[in-house]
Amino acid sequence: MSSLFKNYARRPVHLVKGQGTVVTDDTGKNYLDFISGIAVVSLGHAHPAIVHAIQQQSEKLWHVSNLFESPEQEELASALMKDTHLSHAFFCNSGAEANEAAIKLVRKHTKKNIIITFEQSFHGRTFGAMSATGQDKVRQGFGPLLETFRIVPYNDIQQLEAAIDNDVAAIMLEVIQGEGGVHQLDVDFAQSIKDICKSTGILLIADEVQTGIGRTGTRYAYEQTQLKPDIITIAKGLGGGFPIGAMLGTAELVDSFGPGTHGTTFGGNPLAVAVAQCVVNHVFRTDFLQQVEEKSSYLIKKLQTLLPKELFSIRGSGLLLGIECKDAVQTFIHQAEEKGLLLVQAGEHVIRLLPPLTVTNEQIDEAIGILSSVLVSVLAPKQF
Template sequence: MTSLFQNYARRSVHLVKGRGTIVTDDKGKDYLDFTSGIAVVSLGHAHHALVEVVKRQSEKLWHVSNLFESPEQELLAAKLTEDTPFSHAFFCNSGAEANEAAIKLARKHTKKNVIITFEQSFHGRTFGAMSATGQVKVREGFGPLLESFRIIPYNDAQQLEAAIDGDVAAIMLEVIQGEGGVNQIDPDFAQLLTDLCKSKGILLIIDEVQTGIGRTGTRYAYEQTVLEPDIITLAKGLGGGFPIGAMLGSSELFQSFGPGTHGTTFGGNPLAVAVAQTVVDIVFKKKFLLEVEDKSNYLIEKLQASLSKDQYSIRGAGLLLGIECRDEVQSFIQQAETAGLLLVQAGANVIRMLPPLTVTYEEIDQAVDILATVLLAEKVAVT
């Protein structure tokens, strides 16, 4: 009997501690964590710098209302917007909250109601973010959702052009659809989308909740494309495991989010901001991002050398990679867990690999060996 709602399909493993990429369960068994709490613990578990900053900040100030000025928020906002198209930030607690803020800002600024999103997208489970999400399994069972979202196929130029009219306030997308199957934006589609936003005066919102803060090898994933966003949303890796979300917007949007238009009780609290500032100080260093890119190349090369191209395809960027399999992957993930490797799905047929950005090359070797053994054993069994 449980006192919890069963809204999660929980695994039976009970994790009790972690250090770097390694987590340990209540029976003393170690695992390689290639989920990172679903792209959250960007610097691994119990990173020394984050532990220290939490200790220091917890002895000074935990919470203060957003009715008061916050120099710490100003510093974090400046770091996140430096050398970007953005000039202002709003801090909240999660990715869904950041996306809700983006939706509100786009509609208020443009005075239009329609936002175009894409099939297989995932933007959160609050009502607005769920309405924006292009996955039936997330949306079904809740009655009529918000009607102001037009959900079209991803990377479909014809459908995009047909969906645009004078009522469209914004287009909202993920550069890589993490939950939806690790689907990447096509360069030609990205160029068309950019051109249409410019010519039609449509805002571009990029959901960087999973791809931001170094996950794809650059500060933000859009930096690897021609896309020119007006708004991006962040969370997950921004806090390295401490809850925080953010929306960044261009200077043209500043006047549309004045006092009373939006708010949060806990968003941008001193503990969260102190941790996020430390994460950003580490991750945004050029050397660190180059190491993420190098580890990504190494991981891809190892996977390609270990897995048959006829059976598996690898996609993604940085340390957000998907392995598409011919069969459903749930049993593979369970077998890998038994062997000491934690993974997560991205749809029925895709294994998602999300190691901490601090993962070592030796840990990559170990993880690929485990996964290859599991998949090879399955192939032999089927044969």
């Protein structure tokens, strides 16, 4: 009998170690990890540079209150915002915390209460972030939620324009909706958002918790659009597996977050910052990001060759890809796991592919081989 709450639908696999893209369970079976802790283990498991950073920092200082200056936080903030229009950072422990900070900041700065978000979005499971999330399955059962979020259809210009009034403080969006099904922002919709924000003064929050830190082939996914967010939120891949989140904002917002307005006990602690600095030093290199793009193109071409267009569609960017199937994908994922490939859903009909950014072409080939064998066994042979 478990002593844990049953809020996770756990799989019957006990992973005990990992190296790069390969993880091993307690029976000695190896798996290709195309989940990466849900876009978290950006440099793969037990990356030597991260191991060294943790070991080195652990011998110096683990925790110190944010009452004291932190040159290390300053260095990380500068690295995250170099060559962007953003100028200030707040460090926390997770994506949900980063989004909560963004919600507080835009309301305090604008003195307005309404934030527009989108159907199928996911912004976290804390109360404010859950209220912002556009998925009923996340929101159900918790009683009245915050009423200051207007949730409209994604990529629907008319519905967005109809939701705009003088009470709106901000628009909050994911450039690619990860949890919601790997839905991408349309070019025309992005332009409409840009125009609305420019003409009304409404702030723009880009939730880059899943898409940021190289996951889509650029430092941040918004860089692939015409958008210029006032705030971006990041977490997941930033720590490479160590808990850390951040909110990055423009200079115009800094005076609205003075002493005592927001805080965190553990946010930006020395261990987390040391690991995140190591990750950023690796991922933000031009050659590394180019390799992510090349691996993405290689993987997409392999999938397009494998998957019949009448049965599957592929979408996403970088190494955040979704395969939409006409059938439910749970059986598919179970079969792949049995054959040594770990996958995760993004809704009932979408499989998300989230390998470490360090995945090799050989590992992609191996994963594609497992995908192929699973398709043959799960779907009717007549469909191939």
